[in-house]
Amino acid sequence: EDQVTQSPEALRLQEGESSSLNCSYTVSGLRGLFWYRQDPGKGPEFLFTLYSAGEEKEKERLKATLTKKESFLHITAPKPEDSATYLCAVRLRGGGADGLTFGKGTHLIIQP
Amino acid sequence: EAGVAQSPRYKIIEKRQSVAFWCNPISGHATLYWYQQILGQGPKLLIQFQNNGVVDDSQLPKDRFSAERLKGVDSTLKIQPAKLEDSAVYLCASSLAFGRPTWQYFGPGTRLTVT
Numbered sequence: 001e002d003q004v005t006q007s008p009e010a011l012r013l014q015e016g017e018s019s020s021l022n023c024s025y026t027v028s029g030l031r032g033l034f035w036y037r038q039d040p041g042k043g044p045e046f047l048f049t050l051y052s053a054g055e056e057k058e059k060e061r062l063k064a065t066l067t068k069k070e071s072f073l074h075i076t077a078p079k080p081e082d083s084a085t086y087l088c089a090v091r092l093r094g095g096g097a098d099g100l101t102f103g104k105g106t107h108l109i110i111q112p
Numbered sequence: 113e114a115g116v117a118q119s120p121r122y123k124i125i126e127k128r129q130s131v132a133f134w135c136n137p138i139s140g141h142a143t144l145y146w147y148q149q150i151l152g153q154g155p156k157l158l159i160q161f162q163n164n165g166v167v168d169d170s171q172l173p174k175d176r177f178s179a180e181r182l183k184g185v186d187s188t189l190k191i192q193p194a195k196l197e198d199s200a201v202y203l204c205a206s207s208l209a210f211g212r213p214t215w216q217y218f219g220p221g222t223r224l225t226v227t
Contacts, residue, residue, distance in 0.1 A: 004154075034215060043116070043203050043218030044155065087154050097168035098207075099145055100216065102154025 006103035021106045023088030024070040032091040037084045078110045116219030124225045130192035133222045137206030147203040199226045
């Protein structure tokens with residue numbers, strides 16, 4: 001059973017066309033939701049951490065929000081360099097075991 | 113600061129052969145993780161170390177996979193014998209604190225192809 005589901009799987013936008021990526025989770029006792037960016041042939045790069053419903057974080061053209069059941073990554077006026085796979089992950093385990101459970105990611109393409 | 117280092121970057125082996133991957137975390141990071149990322153999927157946690165002790169290896173296929181972090185710094189992940197389904201990118205990550213809210217820094221990964 002998937003605990004982290006991301007949608008859409010792929011998204012193609014024109015430069016400047018704003019949109020949102022979704023991450024829904026079906027776990028209780030969330031101990032942190034993470035957004036990472038992954039470029040081809042590279043490891044994931046940390047973007048944001050959110051811990052409680054209502055929390056928001058911003059970085060350049062990206063804004064992450066969190067509710068009790070899902071998180072959104074809003075991208076405003078994207079540029080071609082924002083093209084990447086965006087991964088959502090949750091921290092589930094307790095007792096110091098804090099490995100992340102990832103979704104499959106959203107492959108984002110920004111066309112000039 | 114220097115990032116997480118991994119080697120080799122690429123490896124091709126035949127099924128039933130053995131292979132080992134090496135990871136050097138960011139200096140001062142006590143917690144180290146190994147993840148497996150199959151093409152088109154998100155990373156899946158294999159094992160977590162705190163210093164040189166195992167915190168979580170519940171998803172490690174222990175019949176063929178093993179990992180160690182003898183001196184609490186660098187780590188090695190081994191597969192013996194490899195199967196076709198082990199073809200994936202193996203990512204190493206590290207983080208500064210144990211049990212505290214913090215994020216993980218990932219290395220570039222080792223791409224393994226099993227033929």
